[in-house]
Amino acid sequence: MKVLYGLAIALIVLAAAAVAYAVSPRALEGVERPDPQRFDGATVAHGERLALIGNCAECHTAERGGAYAGGRPIPTPLGTIYSTNITPDPETGIGTWSQEAFRRAMYEGLDREGQHLYPAFPYHHFTKVMPEDVDALYAYLMTREPVRNEPPENELRFPFNLRPLLAGWKLLYLDNERFAGLPDADEKVNRGAYLVQGLGHCGGCHTPRNALQAEKEGEFLRGEVTENWYAPAIAGEVPAAVKWNEAQLTDYLAGRWVDEHGVALGAMAPVAHNLSRVPEEDVAAISAYIALLMEGDEAETDAEITGAVGELRNGDDIGAVIYAGACAICHEASPSPFAAGLPLAYSTSIRIPTPLNLVRIIEDGVKPPEGRPGRYMPGFAGALTDDQMVALATYLRGRFTGLEPWADVADVVARRMRSEPGSGAETAEAE
Ligand code: HEC
Ligand code: HEC
Ligand code: HEC
Known part of the structure; x- marks a missing residue:
């Protein structure tokens, strides 16, 4: 107050x-x-x-x-x-x-x-x-x-x-100024920058804001919470497990599945769904610019990270038991393409600074856009207690990343449980 x-x-x-x-x-x-x-x-x-x-x-x-x-x-x-x-x-x-x-x-x-x-x-x-x-x-x-x-x-x-x-x-x-162009970049990157900074307003979700809701200068696209989703950093050092390349960005932004990154979910799903309906040259231009902003990112380029990163510390870990019983079936050995989820070691949701996206996805599940066939994950909101949810999220972060544990998992879970139940995060996957 x-x-x-x-x-x-x-x-x-x-x-x-x-x-x-x-x-x-x-x-x-x-x-x-x-x-x-x-x-x-x-x-x-x-x-x-x-x-x-x-x-x-x-x-x-x-x-x-x-x-x-x-x-x-x-x-x-x-x-x-x-x-x-x-x-x-x-x-x-x-x-x-x-x-x-x-x-x-x-x-x-x-x-x-x-x-x-x-x-x-x-x-x-x-x-x-x-x-x-x-x-x-x-x-x-x-x-x-x-x-x-x-x-x-x-x-x-x-x-x-x-x-x-x-x-x-x-x-x-407010600077009332038109896009000026990037002097050292080619035409494609310039087109991408024009769309990202302007109409695409990617910074509206991905750039950290100050208390007056203005985007912070110098932190362009460095990750922020918007409408209860965390939009990860997509410039500078990014949290993704595997380094993005331009072709993967184009597929992801056009709503297609990418083996190392999955498919756009949550607040990103409508963005990708819309981009799937514009000429591919615009999506490719956006990707060229974003790939340039990600240059210098230190993530692994190869995809050899499928296995456990952290050790399975304790056989009695409740989180490990839930993961093995309720998640591994789709996220390790998928029974059908529609149930196939990304191996969780690849998921950006367990590598960002907040458990918000992970908790939301586990609670609400994932469903394809209205009236279209697509990947599906059931929501676990009614099936897991708060404590089990906390244990699971903590376990996934520990097992699949080498990162510091989240300090606020219990808070995020408690806050989510009190909010309205969601109807499932949509995916953007194109047919
Ligand atoms: C992130 C959400 C968002 C997006 C994206 C968005 N708008 Fe809006 N727009 C709003 C909101 C909210 C208002 C009302 C603001 C207010 O009441 O002060 C608004 C107001 C407007 C207004 C003023 C209308 C009036 O009657 O006062 C126009 C014109 C407009 N938008 C056009 C557009 C166009 C064109 C696009 C796409 C290029 C667009 N908006 C994209 C959220 C959005
Ligand atoms: C309405 C908010 C919103 C807008 C606008 C938005 N994004 Fe996102 N974006 C998100 C969220 C939320 C995620 C995380 C989705 C997830 O966990 O699957 C995301 C994820 C991404 C990712 C994947 C990052 C990763 O490592 O997994 C990329 C790339 C991306 N956005 C690019 C863009 C670009 C480029 C634009 C502008 C054309 C854009 N986004 C506009 C909310 C938004
Ligand atoms: C019926 C199959 C199924 C089950 C069971 C399932 N998932 Fe999923 N999951 C999916 C599908 C399909 C997606 C959407 C594709 C994707 O992005 O991986 C998904 C997405 C996710 C994502 C987002 C991955 C990303 O793209 O970053 C997370 C995190 C996740 N699931 C965690 C879990 C956890 C934790 C459990 C167990 C409590 C679980 N899932 C159980 C099928 C399943």
Whole structure:
């Protein structure tokens, strides 16, 4: 609470400073909903590809809601923010927004009326996107089906519910600048950097944030918790057991299985699912850039780590007993391709600084995306007690990595058990 109070004061001071800088931004004129026929097919198709890379539908579609009609809850440490309706419905969506108003939202985080938008909408990445790409996104959204839907009010704690305070945040953290290009890199890597830093907003999940939810400079893609999943470091020294190469990254990001790394799960699954639907050259470009950021990583390059790393210390270890009885059947000798799990020595989930992903996966299991065949793992939430879960997670970390034991397994397990039961982490695996 003390921390929050301190934050509140800091924000108020910032806001005061910001008032001098930017007194209420102006509202922009509403327009008639543009005639969908006005936009040419090639621009709309280009916009669709960009919308997939930007994950727009993922955040702007509620469970069982219309596409892009908003209302999806986005949990943040400051409370819950609901995404808005970005279909061209004139009353509840952005049907009356001009192209100028849309550009301003993407670059300055303002709605048409001039209200500040929360950076849960990753506009601090979208500033990097070139205007022609932003206009193609506009064309794509304006040619979608209008859906009438009023998203719920945000549930943010005071003082974070005060939008004018965001002026202070922007003053500190928002650079309204387009992607400048990497001078020493080739065209493919440059394309990848443009997509990763801009529309793909990979840093939105993978970059550590400060108390005001701004991504820390100098720690680009070094690992962070987002929406109760830990997005591992994918730059510098990374936790993966086996060194990633560009081809493996391309397969993984396009939603395919990789023998040394498995398949995208949890919050990464929709990202990979969307990337599986864009031209492979974009995915390859992203991979080339990420592979470059991972250069210097010291992980083993070969795959000879299948066996136990640590010793099986104690035959009475409850964790060892559970692993042998409930997990090994699929993770060591898989009975069928759909039940085949990654040998756990390869799993990044036991090598990251938190047991969060591991505990979630064990509790909730893994299922293929709705209506598609794919790999399946049952959830063990009802089958294991808290103590057994702690023993199992501790055992897996000890047996398959040479890393320090986690200090907070019991806390994470207790916290998870009190939260809503999940419906299973989806995989992104493409058919
Ligand atoms: C990580 C989640 C997330 C992603 C990804 C995302 N948005 Fe949003 N967006 C939001 C949230 C949350 C808001 C509402 C913010 C607020 O209320 O202050 C928002 C607001 C907006 C708004 C302002 C609408 C209004 O009525 O005020 C526009 C326009 C928008 N998003 C477009 C996009 C586009 C285009 C993309 C893809 C390139 C995209 N968003 C991707 C979460 C997201
Ligand atoms: C919505 C949050 C989110 C976004 C956006 C996101 N990621 Fe991830 N990413 C995750 C999570 C969570 C994991 C861990 C998944 C797991 O344990 O299977 C992950 C895992 C990964 C991994 C595997 C790391 C490893 O060693 O196992 C790679 C590579 C990756 N992401 C790349 C990217 C790239 C590139 C982008 C941008 C195009 C991106 N991610 C955008 C959340 C995200
Ligand atoms: C019916 C087969 C099955 C059983 C039983 C099973 N799993 Fe899985 N598991 C899978 C499949 C399939 C996946 C998804 C593919 C993958 O990523 O490994 C998976 C994924 C995982 C992952 C994520 C691996 C990654 O990609 O990083 C972990 C961790 C995991 N399982 C742990 C366990 C543990 C611990 C147990 C025992 C309590 C267990 N599993 C039991 C089939 C199974």
